[in-house]
Amino acid sequence: MAHTADVIIIGGGVHGASLAFHLAQRGLKPLVLERKFVAAGATGRSSGLVRMHYDLRLECELVWKSFEYFRNWEDMVGGTCGFVRTGFIRIVQPQYEDALRANVAMQQELGIPTLLITADDVKRLAPYFEVGDFTYAAYEPESGYADPPTTAASLMDAARRMGATLKTGVQVTEILTDDSKVRGVRTADGTTYHAPLVVNAAGAWADRIASMVGLDLPFTTWSHDVMFIRRPKALGPTHPTVIDDIHEMYFRPEQGRLTLVGLESGNPLGEDPDTDTEHPHPGFVERAVDHICRRIPMMEEGSLHSAHRGYDGLSDDQRAIIGPAGPEGFWLNCGHSGTGFKIAPATGLSLAEWMVDGEPHTVDIRPFALSRFAEGRPLRAEHPYADIWR
Ligand SMILES: Cc1cc2nc3c(=O)[nH]c(=O)nc-3n(C[C@H](O)[C@H](O)[C@H](O)COP(=O)(O)OP(=O)(O)OC[C@H]3O[C@@H](n4cnc5c(N)ncnc54)[C@H](O)[C@@H]3O)c2cc1C
Numbered sequence: 001m002a003h004t005a006d007v008i009i010i011g012g013g014v015h016g017a018s019l020a021f022h023l024a025q026r027g028l029k030p031l032v033l034e035r036k037f038v039a040a041g042a043t044g045r046s047s048g049l050v051r052m053h054y055d056l057r058l059e060c061e062l063v064w065k066s067f068e069y070f071r072n073w074e075d076m077v078g079g080t081c082g083f084v085r086t087g088f089i090r091i092v093q094p095q096y097e098d099a100l101r102a103n104v105a106m107q108q109e110l111g112i113p114t115l116l117i118t119a120d121d122v123k124r125l126a127p128y129f130e131v132g133d134f135t136y137a138a139y140e141p142e143s144g145y146a147d148p149p150t151t152a153a154s155l156m157d158a159a160r161r162m163g164a165t166l167k168t169g170v171q172v173t174e175i176l177t178d179d180s181k182v183r184g185v186r187t188a189d190g191t192t193y194h195a196p197l198v199v200n201a202a203g204a205w206a207d208r209i210a211s212m213v214g215l216d217l218p219f220t221t222w223s224h225d226v227m228f229i230r231r232p233k234a235l236g237p238t239h240p241t242v243i244d245d246i247h248e249m250y251f252r253p254e255q256g257r258l259t260l261v262g263l264e265s266g267n268p269l270g271e272d273p274d275t276d277t278e279h280p281h282p283g284f285v286e287r288a289v290d291h292i293c294r295r296i297p298m299m300e301e302g303s304l305h306s307a308h309r310g311y312d313g314l315s316d317d318q319r320a321i322i323g324p325a326g327p328e329g330f331w332l333n334c335g336h337s338g339t340g341f342k343i344a345p346a347t348g349l350s351l352a353e354w355m356v357d358g359e360p361h362t363v364d365i366r367p368f369a370l371s372r373f374a375e376g377r378p379l380r381a382e383h384p385y386a387d388i389w390r
């Protein structure tokens with residue numbers, strides 16, 4: 001039996017699911033091939049932060065448009081994404097406070113609800129934070145976090161209701177081409193699936209898929225550990241979500257009086273993404289405890305709940321790689337560089353527009369094209385901070 005689809009999407013993470021949703025909404029019949037199960041990769045390990053503070057305007061545009069989905073999920077997608085509003089605080093090193101000010105102004109121009117607040121204001125929002133090492137922070141009262149596996153499953157369910165097909169336990173091993181045009185894919189069990197368009201949304205495995213059509217991505221794998229602490233009761237029922245560059249970490253509340261902590265430093269590059277993700281790297285928990293206790297000394301009375309690791313694809317400029325590349329009909333949606341969850345709704349929408357209409361209308365994502373690297377135009381912010389992952 002011939003298996004055909006309008007578009008084949010390789011990877012059932014949040015980006016594969018979002019693209020399937022938006023293509024199906026436009027009347028196409030996409031087929032998602034996932035080698036394990038939905039959200040088996042980075043999406044299933046993601047910390048799920050949904051905040052709008054980026055230093056690159058384009059990413060702010062994507063996350064601001066995506067936020068409309070997170071806030072109105074039931075109406076716009078159906079089901080739930082598990083969004084929880086916590087408020088979000090962005091702390092940068094003192095030498096970046098001018099950049100912080102400029103970035104807040106740029107985000108306000110886009111309509112993003114954000115403002116500059118003082119360290120005293122932070123103390124009022126979170127009385128148990130140490131605030132002596134910075135003067136200003138950015139504050140987003142509407143931001144928070146969502147549940148990434150639920151988000152991906154919800155997008156995929158909605159896509160299927162509109163005619164998309166999902167096949168799990170199916171590993172793509174070959175891209176079929178003919179006269180420099182994509183014809184479909186072959187999978188590990190020898191089955192062939194035909195489509196004129198194939199999208200590489202394979203997360204940390206995207207370089208392996210790209211190499212099937214002779215593309216060498218400026219890309220490595222990024223490994224990231226996360227821990228959950230049981231908060232001491234004295235800290236109260238919740239706290240804001242925070243990215244804290246001074247202590248090289250981010251943290252957010254999780255249900256059940258837990259706090260999730262991830263570190264910006266010490267994230268090994270180039271590891272095999274098929275490595276065990278049940279356990280963090282040795283030494284991570286000790287470092288993360290040390291960092292969180294510097295911002296919230298009372299956390300010393302907390303206890304470890306659990307920890308895990310995950311893998312994403314990291315591009316050379318730490319920004320996504322999106323757009324057509326290689327043989328005609330082959331598209332990339334990968335290299336999300338450890339921050340791709342929160343932009344998935346608008347990225348899928350803009351990419352679906354690009355693929356179907358010939359250009360993206362919602363957010364012009366064309367600057368994310370692979371060609372930027374060869375052309376010496378990596379994406380750089382006007383008021384940059386240090387690279388996120390050091
Ligand atoms: C620990 C961690 C914390 C993070 N925290 C945040 C955060 O707080 N906020 C945020 O915005 N982002 C965060 N990120 C980043 C974000 O989660 C990722 O950028 C995003 O989930 C990537 O989604 P994806 O669909 O591109 O990839 P993935 O979710 O990795 O999906 C790719 C899928 O492709 C499948 N696949 C691979 N090869 C094949 C093949 N040959 N055939 C078929 N299927 C294949 C895999 O099984 C996988 O399911 C985090 C990432 C990690 C790892």
